[in-house]
Amino acid sequence: MTHTPAVTAVSRDHPSGSPGDRRPALRDFRWPAAVAVAYTLAQLALFHPGTALGWDETVYVSQVARGSEAAFFSAPRARGVTFLVAPVTVLTSSVDVIRVYLALLSGAGLFLALWVWRSLLPPRVLALAGGLFAGLWITLFYGPQVMPNLWVALGSLFTVGCFLRAAHDRSELGALMGTGVGAAFVALMRPSDAFWLVAPLAVISLAVRAWRRPALLMVLAAGAAVGCVPWIVEAYVSYGGLPERLRRASEIQGDLGWQLAFGDQMRALAGWSLCRPCDVPWKEPVTAVWWFVLPLFVVGGVVAAVRGRQASTVVVPTLAGLSLAVPYLLLIGYAAPRFLLPTYALLALPTAVCLMWIVTAARPRPLVAIVLALLIAGHLAVQYGVLHSKMVGSRADRQAFDRIAAELRRQGVRPPCVISGTEAPRIAFQAGCASRQVGGHDGSVTAAGLAALARDRPVAVVVEGDTAPPAYAQGWRQARLPGLRSRPDLRVHLGPLAR
Numbered sequence: 001m002t003h004t005p006a007v008t009a010v011s012r013d014h015p016s017g018s019p020g021d022r023r024p025a026l027r028d029f030r031w032p033a034a035v036a037v038a039y040t041l042a043q044l045a046l047f048h049p050g051t052a053l054g055w056d057e058t059v060y061v062s063q064v065a066r067g068s069e070a071a072f073f074s075a076p077r078a079r080g081v082t083f084l085v086a087p088v089t090v091l092t093s094s095v096d097v098i099r100v101y102l103a104l105l106s107g108a109g110l111f112l113a114l115w116v117w118r119s120l121l122p123p124r125v126l127a128l129a130g131g132l133f134a135g136l137w138i139t140l141f142y143g144p145q146v147m148p149n150l151w152v153a154l155g156s157l158f159t160v161g162c163f164l165r166a167a168h169d170r171s172e173l174g175a176l177m178g179t180g181v182g183a184a185f186v187a188l189m190r191p192s193d194a195f196w197l198v199a200p201l202a203v204i205s206l207a208v209r210a211w212r213r214p215a216l217l218m219v220l221a222a223g224a225a226v227g228c229v230p231w232i233v234e235a236y237v238s239y240g241g242l243p244e245r246l247r248r249a250s251e252i253q254g255d256l257g258w259q260l261a262f263g264d265q266m267r268a269l270a271g272w273s274l275c276r277p278c279d280v281p282w283k284e285p286v287t288a289v290w291w292f293v294l295p296l297f298v299v300g301g302v303v304a305a306v307r308g309r310q311a312s313t314v315v316v317p318t319l320a321g322l323s324l325a326v327p328y329l330l331l332i333g334y335a336a337p338r339f340l341l342p343t344y345a346l347l348a349l350p351t352a353v354c355l356m357w358i359v360t361a362a363r364p365r366p367l368v369a370i371v372l373a374l375l376i377a378g379h380l381a382v383q384y385g386v387l388h389s390k391m392v393g394s395r396a397d398r399q400a401f402d403r404i405a406a407e408l409r410r411q412g413v414r415p416p417c418v419i420s421g422t423e424a425p426r427i428a429f430q431a432g433c434a435s436r437q438v439g440g441h442d443g444s445v446t447a448a449g450l451a452a453l454a455r456d457r458p459v460a461v462v463v464e465g466d467t468a469p470p471a472y473a474q475g476w477r478q479a480r481l482p483g484l485r486s487r488p489d490l491r492v493h494l495g496p497l498a499r
Contacts, residue, residue, distance in 0.1 A: 040107030187227025264335030301350025321346030
């Protein structure tokens with residue numbers, strides 16, 4: 001078999017053609033466009049209104065939110081996603097407006113990331129790949145969230161597509177520039193992920209004789225370097241230099257080293273935002289079935305592409321996707337499903353190629369198509385089940401934090417004010433206060449410094465259960481706070497100016 005319909009595409013030698021050729025290509029791309037629109041509409045329907053900002057989201061948004069004091073920005077974080085939401089947050093800190101903005105932006109981002117592949121894979125393969133990726137609960141959940149991982153995923157998909165087009169056709173200056181822009185975007189979001197994306201592409205460029213092109217290597221390196229500049233400059237301004245920031249970032253992430261996290265990632269698929277330490281029981285293995293099937297489809301897609309003489313269009317994103325998974329499967333001792341979003345975005349391509357090949361080659365074709373459609377429908381139903389539980393929890397959190405902020409105001413904690421202790425960043429953001437922690441990963445003030453602040457403004461120290469207050473808060477007035485789902489028993493110790 002020398003020809004595989006699943007990977008037949010518009011010729012790379014003539015990606016645009018005459019205007020008469022472009023119209024059919026644009027018309028054929030309606031399927032990927034429909035997937036991007038459906039992804040956006042699903043986010044708008046699921047998230048708006050009434051979801052709460054997560055801990056990390058609060059940190060990112062507080063840096064630029066109108067009327068908010070910036071929460072402590074720890075060493076591993078990068079400001080890319082903060083820059084992304086700044087056009088909205090400088091005008092309003094409304095969570096609902098932020099959600100709508102990011103839902104629209106992520107839908108457009110998915111379309112653009114698929115669009116650059118239009119001369120490499122057929123539109124229906126791209127639509128299927130986009131649908132498989134967008135249908136994951138992780139992709140839907142983080143689409144409208146102020147988190148960098150989805151944007152790394154879309155940036156990686158865009159970058160690899162541009163890289164392949166530039167490698168195949170040296171006259172594609174737009175694709176060459178897009179490769180650098182994509183690498184810079186990924187680096188701006190998460191500098192470490194940019195390394196794991198750019199490294200395999202650079203090796204591939206050197207390994208394939210026809211692709212040994214200085215310009216391609218230069219744009220990859222230059223793009224990643226430009227994207228890392230803000231993080232590096234900030235390292236010297238605020239963290240004591242780049243080596244110290246890297247050391248501190250590794251420490252906060254549990255000291256990077258050989259640590260297998262496969263089991264952690266599988267358990268986290270049941271709906272954990274962060275599984276650390278991930279020693280929870282694995283109660284819902286059905287949520288990870290697709291994770292075990294994915295490698296089989298990826299291998300099948302690579303085989304189909306090789307037999308169809310279109311190997312590079314599938315092998316390259318597969319290698320890049322596997323490379324992006326390395327730090328999160330082999331080097332950290334905990335899990336968060338969002339970490340692997342870039343891997344899932346790239347591996348969706350060989351998976352879609354495999355599924356299309358099965359439908360095309362297997363007989364009887366209608367029966368095979370029906371069976372696959374039912375399996376995909378079952379998979380999406382499981383994904384929606386997990387997402388629904390996450391949404392219920394997020395809405396409950398929103399209401400709980402509203403109640404906590406209202407009680408703090410009733411107790412005399414009003415801006416300018418400071419919150420410390422349990423869930424300080426999220427409570428502070430909701431109450432219009434600054435969050436300051438004594439010690440830990442987010443340590444930003446000393447005990448003496450916080451005690452001094454209490455003589456100048458209302459300060460509240462939140463504790464859980466029967467936890468004793470810190471020494472500087474001994475004797476402060478106490479009050480109970482409305483509880484959270486995960487922390488039902490909260491108390492607050494109120495400084496002398498909170499009255």
